[in-house]
Amino acid sequence: MSSEIYQTVxxxxxxxxxxxIGLMLLxxxxxxxxxxxxxxAVMGEVGQYIGYLEIIGGADDVLGERIGIMKENLVGNSxxxxxxxxxxxxxxxxxxxxxxxxxxxxxxxxxxxxxxNGRKATHPHEIFTGDTxxxxxxxxxxxxxxxxxxxxxxDQA
Amino acid sequence: xxxxxxxxxSILFLQLLFILPAFGLLSLRDGKFDIMTLVAGGVLxxxxxxxxxMMKVSFKHIDRFVLLAAQFxxxxxxxxxxxLDPELALKQFVCLLIGTLAMIVMMVLIRRxxxxxxxxxxxxxxxxxxxxxxxxxxxxxxxxxxxxDLGFISVQPSEFxxxxxxxxxxxxxxxxxxxxxxxxxxxxxxxxxxLLVVEKDLGAALLISGTFLIxxxxxxxxxxxxxxxxxxxxxxxxxxxxxxxHVRTRVEVWQDPWSVYQDGGYQIVQGLMALASGGxxxxxxxxxxxxxxxxxxxxxxxAVIGEEFGIIIGIFVIIFYLVFIVRGILIALDARSxxxxxxxxxxxxxxxxxxxxxxxxxxxxxxxxGITMPFVSYGGSSILASMIQxxxxxxxxxxNGKADEAALEMMGGEMR
Numbered sequence: 001m002s003s004e005i006y007q008t009v010x011x012x013x014x015x016x017x018x019x020x021i022g023l024m025l026l027x028x029x030x031x032x033x034x035x036x037x038x039x040x041a042v043m044g045e046v047g048q049y050i051g052y053l054e055i056i057g058g059a060d061d062v063l064g065e066r067i068g069i070m071k072e073n074l075v076g077n078s079x080x081x082x083x084x085x086x087x088x089x090x091x092x093x094x095x096x097x098x099x100x101x102x103x104x105x106x107x108x109x110x111x112x113x114x115x116x117n118g119r120k121a122t123h124p125h126e127i128f129t130g131d132t133x134x135x136x137x138x139x140x141x142x143x144x145x146x147x148x149x150x151x152x153x154x155d156q157a
Numbered sequence: 158x159x160x161x162x163x164x165x166x167s168i169l170f171l172q173l174l175f176i177l178p179a180f181g182l183l184s185l186r187d188g189k190f191d192i193m194t195l196v197a198g199g200v201l202x203x204x205x206x207x208x209x210x211m212m213k214v215s216f217k218h219i220d221r222f223v224l225l226a227a228q229f230x231x232x233x234x235x236x237x238x239x240x241l242d243p244e245l246a247l248k249q250f251v252c253l254l255i256g257t258l259a260m261i262v263m264m265v266l267i268r269r270x271x272x273x274x275x276x277x278x279x280x281x282x283x284x285x286x287x288x289x290x291x292x293x294x295x296x297x298x299x300x301x302x303x304x305x306d307l308g309f310i311s312v313q314p315s316e317f318x319x320x321x322x323x324x325x326x327x328x329x330x331x332x333x334x335x336x337x338x339x340x341x342x343x344x345x346x347x348x349x350x351x352l353l354v355v356e357k358d359l360g361a362a363l364l365i366s367g368t369f370l371i372x373x374x375x376x377x378x379x380x381x382x383x384x385x386x387x388x389x390x391x392x393x394x395x396x397x398x399x400x401x402x403h404v405r406t407r408v409e410v411w412q413d414p415w416s417v418y419q420d421g422g423y424q425i426v427q428g429l430m431a432l433a434s435g436g437x438x439x440x441x442x443x444x445x446x447x448x449x450x451x452x453x454x455x456x457x458x459x460a461v462i463g464e465e466f467g468i469i470i471g472i473f474v475i476i477f478y479l480v481f482i483v484r485g486i487l488i489a490l491d492a493r494s495x496x497x498x499x500x501x502x503x504x505x506x507x508x509x510x511x512x513x514x515x516x517x518x519x520x521x522x523x524x525x526x527g528i529t530m531p532f533v534s535y536g537g538s539s540i541l542a543s544m545i546q547x548x549x550x551x552x553x554x555x556x557n558g559k560a561d562e563a564a565l566e567m568m569g570g571e572m573r
Contacts (some may be wrong), residue, residue, distance in 0.1 A: 002189070006188070007444060010182055010442050010444050011440075011441045011444070013178065014439050014466070014467065017175065017178075017442070018467070018473075020174050020175045020178075023171055024171040024172065024175065024229060025477060027167050027171065028168055028222060028226060031165065031222070032480070034163065035162060039160050039162075042159075042565070042570070043561055046568050052568055065569075143567075
C-alpha cells in the first residue's frame with residue numbers, strides 16, 4: 001500500500017523537480033548576466049581614465065573628490081564639461097587636459113586663472129603625477145597612471 | 158562608481174527546494190519513513206550553504222556563479238548516487254570534502270602561478286610517470302587499464318595527469334613563439350596520448366588530444382596548424398582503429414549496438430532504453446530500473462538521470478555545464494596574464510570536452526569512451542580532479558577581482 005503512495009508521490013514530484021531546476025537555471029543565468037554587464041560597464045568607464053584629479057583645496061563640499069581624467073577633457077563648471085568643478089571661480093570653459101603622444105598637457109583657455117604648482121599658466125604645459133594644479137580657487141593634485149598599462153586602451157580608442 | 162554584486166540567496170534557496178524534497182522522497186522509498194535519508198539531505202544542504210558562505214567570506218572575489226553551477230551538479234549527482242546506493246553517496250561526499258580542501262589549496266597556489274614555469278620539467282616528468290605507472294601497476298576495469306590499487310583506496314592517475322597536462326601546456330604556449338620551440342611540447346603530447354591509447358583509456362586520450370588542440374588554437378591562433386593537428390588526430394584515430402581491436406570494437410558497437418546486444422552493445426543499449434523509458438519528464442525518482450545499466454554510478458550516470466528525472470532535466474544539466482563554461486571563458490578573457498588565461502581556458506575546455514564526450518557517448522552521438530561526468534559521476538579521483546580544476550578557475554577569478562577592485566579604488570569607487 002505505502003509503495004503505491006510512494007509511486008504516486010514520486011510520479012507527481014517530477015514536475016516539481018523540473019520547475020525548481022528550471023527556475024534555478026534561469027535565476028543563475030539572469031543574475032550572472034546582469035552582474036557581468038554592470039561590472040563591465042563600470043570597469044569600462046574606469047578603464048577609460050588615464051588618471052585623476054583629487055581636489056585638495058577650495059570649498060568644503062568638493063574637497064577630497066576624485067575626478068577621473070580621460071584622453072580629452074574640458075575642465076569647467078558647466079554640466080557639459082568632462083571634468084565638472086562646480087565652483088563660481090571656475091569658468092564655463094576653463095581649461096583642457098589632453099593626452100597627446102603619451103604626454104598629458106594642461107591647456108588654459110581664454111586667459112582663465114589656471115596655475116600649475118603655484119605658477120600661473122598661460123601656455124600648454126605638461127603635467128605629471130604629484131603636480132598641483134588650480135582652477136580659480138580650486139586646487140587639485142594630479143595622478144597619472146603609468147603609461148604601460150594604458151597602451152591597450154589607446155589601441156581600442 | 159560602485160559595483161554592487163548581486164546576491165545569490167535565491168539560487169541557494171532553490172537549491173534547498175531541490176535537495177530536501179529529493180531526499181525526502183527517497184526517505185519514503187522503502188515503504189516506511191527513513192529519518193537517516195532526510196538527515197543526509199540536510200547535511201548536503203548545510204554543506205553547500207556553509208561552503209558557499211565560507212568561500213565568499215574568505216575570498217571576496219570568488220566567482221560565485223561557477224561555484225553555484227558546480228554545487229548544483231554535485232548535488233544532483235549525490236541525489237542519484239544516494240538513490241542507487243547510500244554507501245556510494247557517503248563515499249562521494251567524503252571525496253567532495255577532500256576536493257573542497259584541494260580546491261582551496263589550488264586557489265592559494267594559483268596566486269604564485271608565475272613560478273609554475275620553473276617546475277615545468279618536473280611537471281612533465283610527473284605527468285608521464287603518472288600515465289606510465291598504470292602500465293606497470295595498473296588494474297583493468299571496464300576494458301581500460303587505468304586504476305592503481307593502493308590497498309585501502311584505488312586511484313586513477315590519468316585524472317591528475319590531465320591537470321598537469323594543462324599546466325604544462327599553458328607554460329609552453331605562453332613562453333614559446335617559434336614553431337621549432339614547440340617540438341618538445343608536441344612530442345610530450347604525443348607520448349601522453351599514445352600511453353593512454355595503449356592503456357585502452359580512450360576517453361582520456363581523446364580528452365587530452367582535444368584539450369591540446371583547443372588550447373593550441375586559443376594561444377597561437379594558427380588556423381592551418383590547428384587544422385593539421387585535427388588531421389593528425391583523425392589520422393591517429395584511424396590508425397588506432399586499424400591497429401587495435403578494442404578501438405574497432407567500440408566503433409562497431411557504436412554503429413549498431415543492437416546487433417551485439419548480448420556482449421559489446423549491452424551497455425549502450427541499456428543506456429538508450431533507460432533514456433527512452435524516461436522520456437521527457439522521466440519516470441520519477443526511485444521508480445526506474447537503473448540496476449540493469451552497467452557502470453550506472455560513474456560513467457553512465459547521465460542515463461540514470463535521463464530515466465528518472467527525464468530528458469528536460471538532462472538538458473538543464475547540459476545548460477548548467479554551459480553556464481559553467483561561459484563563466485570560465487569570461488574569467489579567462491579577463492585574466493591579467495596570458496598564463497593564467499590559458500590555465501583557466503584549458504580547465505574550462507577540458508571540463509566541457511569531458512562532459513561532451515561522456516554525454517555524447519551515452520546518447521550514442523559519438524562512440525562511447527569511458528570517462529566520468531565532471532562533478533556528477535561517482536569517483537574519488539574524478540571529483541578531486543574536477544575540484545582542482547574548479548580551484549584553478551576560481552583562483553584566477555579571485556586574482557581578476559582583486560585587480561579590478563584596485564583599479565576601481567584608485568578612482569575612488571568601491572566593490573561591494
